[in-house]
Amino acid sequence: xxxxxxxxGATGWVGRALVPALAAAPDLELVxxxxxxxxGKDLGIALGDAPSGVPVFASVExxxxxxADVLIDYTKPGVVKANALAALKAGLGVxxxxxxxxxxxxxxxxxxxxxxxxxxxxxxxxxxxxxxxKRFALEAAKYVVDVEIIDxxxxxKLDAPSGTGRxxxxxxxxxxxxATSRPVADVVGVPATRGGAFGxxxxxxxxxxxxxxxxxxxxxxxxxxPDERLTIRHDAGASAAPYVAGxxxxxxxxxxxxxxxxxxxTLLD
Ligand SMILES: NC(=O)C1=CN([C@@H]2O[C@H](COP(=O)(O)OP(=O)(O)OC[C@H]3O[C@@H](n4cnc5c(N)ncnc54)[C@H](O)[C@@H]3O)[C@@H](O)[C@H]2O)C=CC1
Ligand SMILES: O=C(O)C1=N[C@H](C(=O)O)C[C@H](O)C1
Numbered sequence: 001x002x003x004x005x006x007x008x009g010a011t012g013w014v015g016r017a018l019v020p021a022l023a024a025a026p027d028l029e030l031v032x033x034x035x036x037x038x039x040g041k042d043l044g045i046a047l048g049d050a051p052s053g054v055p056v057f058a059s060v061e062x063x064x065x066x067x068a069d070v071l072i073d074y075t076k077p078g079v080v081k082a083n084a085l086a087a088l089k090a091g092l093g094v095x096x097x098x099x100x101x102x103x104x105x106x107x108x109x110x111x112x113x114x115x116x117x118x119x120x121x122x123x124x125x126x127x128x129x130x131x132x133x134k135r136f137a138l139e140a141a142k143y144v145v146d147v148e149i150i151d152x153x154x155x156x157k158l159d160a161p162s163g164t165g166r167x168x169x170x171x172x173x174x175x176x177x178x179a180t181s182r183p184v185a186d187v188v189g190v191p192a193t194r195g196g197a198f199g200x201x202x203x204x205x206x207x208x209x210x211x212x213x214x215x216x217x218x219x220x221x222x223x224x225x226p227d228e229r230l231t232i233r234h235d236a237g238a239s240a241a242p243y244v245a246g247x248x249x250x251x252x253x254x255x256x257x258x259x260x261x262x263x264x265x266t267l268l269d
Pocket of ligand 2: 099124125157161162163164165216217236
């Protein structure tokens with residue numbers, strides 16, 4: 001029997017790239033979409049295609065009336081947590097692509113997921129190359145003490161840092177060695193220019209978020225030692241294609257554990 005999927009954000013940039021991929025996957029079945037502006041319509045028609053038989057609801061709460069196994073969420077930072085909580089409480093597995101949540105949110109979601117014996121996979125970036133950046137950066141942090149992150153995105157992006165940059169910073173803060181840079185409390189001038197911090201004390205990781213026209217999403221991880229530097233950088237292109245395969249992989253796997261996992265890297269060998 002196929003895994004039944006509710007897709008929140010079904011008419012968005014990523015959502016509309018997932019719809020045909022779900023339709024082409026024999027082991028997955030899209031049973032409902034969520035998109036406030038198209039509620040009550042057939043999803044195929046909402047996307048300008050032939051009727052698909054998939055209903056569109058205004059909220060995840062309403063869509064949960066349709067029997068389903070997994071919620072995929074690509075909506076907005078302000079709504080994703082409530083969507084995930086509703087789905088976990090209904091016993092669904094949850095796949096989160098939406099950015100904006102951090103370690104404290106995921107700790108809360110983990111408690112609810114365990115209470116309801118459900119799994120959740122959140123990835124700041126479902127593309128394979130961005131996932132490799134995280135893997136390589138975590139490896140580099142074993143050998144190089146100092147690291148900071150630059151997070152580039154479009155002028156209109158709601159959240160800062162990006163989901164990609166935040167997941168990377170939080171993961172690096174878990175494994176990095178204490179920085180050699182001057183503590184921010186000792187900085188003369190405008191300390192905020194040293195960026196936002198994830199983690200504690202000298203092990204915190206500083207993220208510098210740029211929001212400018214022409215960028216989609218880029219994350220630059222800069223490791224430095226005396227007289228040398230290593231830069232590991234990922235740049236997203238203009239289409240949502242790179243996120244599709246990773247999202248579907250997560251939807252296939254997420255019923256296989258209880259609690260929260262963060263990062264597509266947790267599903268790779
Ligand atoms: N993890 C990853 O690999 C990626 C994550 N993202 C993140 O995914 C999120 C969505 O990105 P896009 O598709 O570009 O956004 P978008 O703005 O194109 O689409 C958002 C969708 O959410 C729906 N929506 C908005 N508010 C809603 C609500 N209250 N209830 C239900 N649906 C609602 C909209 O109708 C729309 O269909 C962003 O946070 C973005 O940063 C984007 C690309 C890749
Ligand atoms: O908002 C976007 O566009 C993107 N957001 C994701 C993030 O917040 O990391 C990543 C994706 O490449 C594009």
